[in-house]
Structures are given as structure tokens and as C-alpha cells.
Amino acid sequence: xxxxxxxxxxxxxxxxxxxxxxxxxxxxxxxxxxxxxxxxxxxxxxxxxxxxxxxxxxxxxxxxxxxxxxxxxxxxxxxxxxxxxxxxxxxxxxxxxxxxxxxxxxxxxxxxxxxxxxxxxxxxxxxxxxxxxxxxxxxxxxxxxxxxxxxxxxxxxxxxxxxxxxxxxxxxxxxxxxxxxxxxxxxxxxxxxxxxxxxxxxxxxxxxxxxxxxxxxxxxxxxxxxxxxxxxxxxxxxxxxxxxxxxxxxxxxxxxxxxxxxxxxxxxxxxxxxxxxxxxxxxxxxxxxxxxxxxxxxxxxxxxxxxxxxxxxxxxxxxxxxxxxxxxxxxxxxxxxxxxxxxxxxxxxxxxxxxxxxxxxxxxxxxxxxxxxxxxxxxxxxxxxxxxxxxxxxxxxxxxxxxxxxxxxxxxxxxxxxxxxxxxxxxxxxxxxxxxxxxxxxxxxxxxxxxxxxxxxxxxxxxx
Numbered sequence: 022x023x024x025x026x027x028x029x030x031x032x033x034x035x036x037x038x039x040x041x042x043x044x045x046x047x048x049x050x051x052x053x054x055x056x057x058x059x060x061x062x063x064x065x066x067x068x069x070x071x072x073x074x075x076x077x078x079x080x081x082x083x084x085x086x087x088x089x090x091x092x093x094x095x096x097x098x099x100x101x102x103x104x105x106x107x108x109x110x111x112x113x114x115x116x117x118x119x120x121x122x123x124x125x126x127x128x129x130x131x132x133x134x135x136x137x138x139x140x141x142x143x144x145x146x147x148x149x150x151x152x153x154x155x156x157x158x159x160x161x162x163x164x165x166x167x168x169x170x171x172x173x174x175x176x177x178x179x180x181x182x183x184x185x186x187x188x189x190x191x192x193x194x195x196x197x198x199x200x201x202x203x204x205x206x207x208x209x210x211x212x213x214x215x216x217x218x219x220x221x222x223x224x225x226x227x228x229x230x231x232x233x234x235x236x237x238x239x240x241x242x243x244x245x246x247x248x249x250x251x252x253x254x255x256x257x258x259x260x261x262x263x264x265x266x267x268x269x270x271x272x273x274x275x276x277x278x279x280x281x282x283x284x285x286x287x288x289x290x291x292x293x294x295x296x297x298x299x300x301x302x303x304x305x306x307x308x309x310x311x312x313x314x315x316x317x318x319x320x321x322x323x324x325x326x327x328x329x330x331x332x333x334x335x336x337x338x339x340x341x342x343x344x345x346x347x348x349x350x351x352x353x354x355x356x357x358x359x360x361x362x363x364x365x366x367x368x369x370x371x372x373x374x375x376x377x378x379x380x381x382x383x384x385x386x387x388x389x390x391x392x393x394x395x396x397x398x399x400x401x402x403x404x405x406x407x408x409x410x411x412x413x414x415x416x417x418x419x420x421x422x423x424x425x426x427x428x429x430x431x432x433x434x435x436x437x438x439x440x441x442x443x444x445x446x447x448x449x450x451x452x453x454x455x456x457x458x459x460x461x462x463x464x465x466x467x468x469x470x471x472x473x474x475x476x477x478x479x480x481x482x483x484x485x
Contacts, residue, residue, distance in 0.1 A: 042255040049263030052236030055185040056318040058274045063294025065228040070218040073275040081268035084236040086427030087391045088264040090398045092257030099252035104390035111397035114468035122453035125391035128330035135323030136371040153372040167361045181321035188314040195302040196277040213278035221460030230434040274369040292376045334360035385446030388435040395428035
């Protein structure tokens, strides 16, 4: 069954094309959140023995190749659905479903992680209030904003990115001042944080695998193709810019942090290591300012992550890959409100899970999906179903060599994840395979396939 078998879409509400290139980049940056460098700062600094910057460099290089692949596929298929859409068109509905299902593990957990972090950091300032109270309040507020519409989310994104960038700049200035005015014998050399530690490259790649979740902002941009004014041009550009800008911020902040706070053993709590880092360079005032901005940034990231995953679920529900109720839009706000509620229910796990457990599970689906998108570029552009004329040398490089490098790098990072991550990730994939078997009656029927006509999206009125 395809979406062409469904009732004519003219009577249904449409996603609104309201986002230009700047809004798309702001969405991506808010999703990855410039302050997200502090999310796993303590965890990865500990695992790499204060070589967090080197792990970010590895992650950025790997993600740049994958970002180029996302851009190539977004240009070919400018619709919602992200990796699910791309692999479905390249390899068929079964592979597309399993890719989308695997990626959903990360997307479903990302909002939850942000709510969990809001609880952790606000609890450092208000220890008498339980963490779950803050987490639940943030969850409900994000749900309301998501239902009200993408335009409201975009306006909030501008303020959130501005505050996050301000915090990063203030931290950088005070960190440099600390290094100049209060040099310490324990301060490492300027290049030491970028070099492998005593454990070699293994811990660096393991850290980079965890940090891959920090770059999901570029994947999130691709989910807004049906709400972009010019998706074929603006989505690929926004994907690349989001990756470059976010990666640069992560590397600079982690490098300065490694210089001013070289002994990770002194962290009071690795989950909230950012508080110790801010206290070192700016005292109580900067710590309070950091917590405030971090919470705002986590709220914005939680909001944009929920926007993205709800649109993936909406696309799969519209296909009848998931129950059709998930493919419904709110008649007034034209937002996937049923999918948003479902994501909020999953996010309630923030009330019971710990940060280290959530962080170790979340990169599995992202790296698996990134690998499939790289392969999808090769299949779609060089070996499409039905064949094509011989590719030029430039096409072989752009659509063959570059995505092949991206594939190898993401697989390398994927194999660096922990055993627990693989148990959870493979269990989730198995559950998806069972569901797909039921959906297709033992794989005897083809799964639903999307119709990629532009009729499913209503253009933004002139002057809107």
C-alpha cells in the first residue's frame, strides 16, 4: 500500500512552509545546543582521561562526511522522514523501516535526556526540590509549545541560541583570563588535549562514539524539509553549516576546559561537571548564570528534539508504517500533536533513569542510521534501481568516495560503543523486526512506501 491508496490529501491539513535558511540553521543549532558540550563533558572527559577535544575532532570529521551525504539525499528527497526516507527509497521499505525504527531509539531518548539534565542542574541550585519536579514541568511546557506550532518554536530558538552563544563567549573569555593570570603547574600544553592519552586511540574513538549524539542537529534539520521554503537549496546548506558551527563550538569549549580544569578526578559529580568548570573560571555568579542558560538551552534542545521525532513518527504514521493515528495533524495548528504526545509519554523515563545509562544507549541508533544514509547516497546516485548511464569521475568522488569514507568512519565509531549499548540497541532492532514481520504478514507483503509528491505540503502564503 502506498500513500496514493489513501484518501485524497486535499481535505487534510498540511505542514506549513515557513522556514528560511537562517531559521533552519538556528533550529539545528538549538537542537544540538551550543551548551550541550557540557552535557557529556564529565563522562567523556573521564573516559578519555582529559582528552575530550581529540574525541570531538574525531567526531566532527566523521560527521562532516555524513552531513554531506544527508545534504545529497535531502536534495533528492525534500520531505519529512530523515534517514527513514532516504534508506527507504534507496533500499526498499523493509530496510527503510528498520533504519527509521533504529534511529527512533535515539530520537525518543533525546528529549528525555534534556528533561533529565534540567532536573539535574536546577537541583544543584535548589537542592530541596526533587529533580523529577523540574523535569516533569519542562516536559509539559515543551509539549504545549510543540502543539502550538513551528513558528513559535522558531521564535524561541533565536533567543535560546543567542543566550547559549553568550554563555560560550563569556566562558571562553574568563577561561583565557584564568590561564593568563593564574597559570598552574598542572596546566597541560596547548596541544596535549588533542593528542591520544595513555590508552591510545581506543578511548578517543569510544568517546567520539558517545559524542556523535551531539551532532544530531544536522539530522534534525533534514526532518523539516516539508516546512522549509526552498528545501532543495536550503536544507543541504543548513545541514553543513549546523555541523561546522556546532563542531567548532564544541572543540573550542572542550579545549579551554581541558586547560583550566585538567584533573577530572576533582569533579564533584561527572554528570554536572559543567558547574565545577564554571566555578573554577567565574565563581558563584558565573555558576548561577551557567545553570540558568544551560537550563534554557536544554529546554530549547528538548523542544526541538521533540519537534523532530514527532515529525518522523508523523511521516511513518502517514505511510501506515505506524498506526495511522500518528499521521494526524492538529486541524488548527497543523502540527503532529498525537505524535508529540507519544514522545512526551516516552520522555517520562526522565523521572527514573540516570544520565550515564541514557547517554550510553543513545548513540547506537544515530550511528547505525548515519551508516545507512552514507550507503543510500552510493545506491541512489551511482547504482539506482533500473540502472543509469555511466557516472563521471566527479560523480564517483562526490557520491562514491565521500560517502564511503563517511560509512567507514561511522562504522568505526559504532564498534567503539559499550557492550550495554549494543544489548539495548540490538534488542530494539529485534523488536522492530518483529513488528515489521507482523505488519507485512511474515515479510510476504511489501511495507507501505511514501509518495513524494509536493501535494502533501501547503505552500506558505505570499507575504506570510
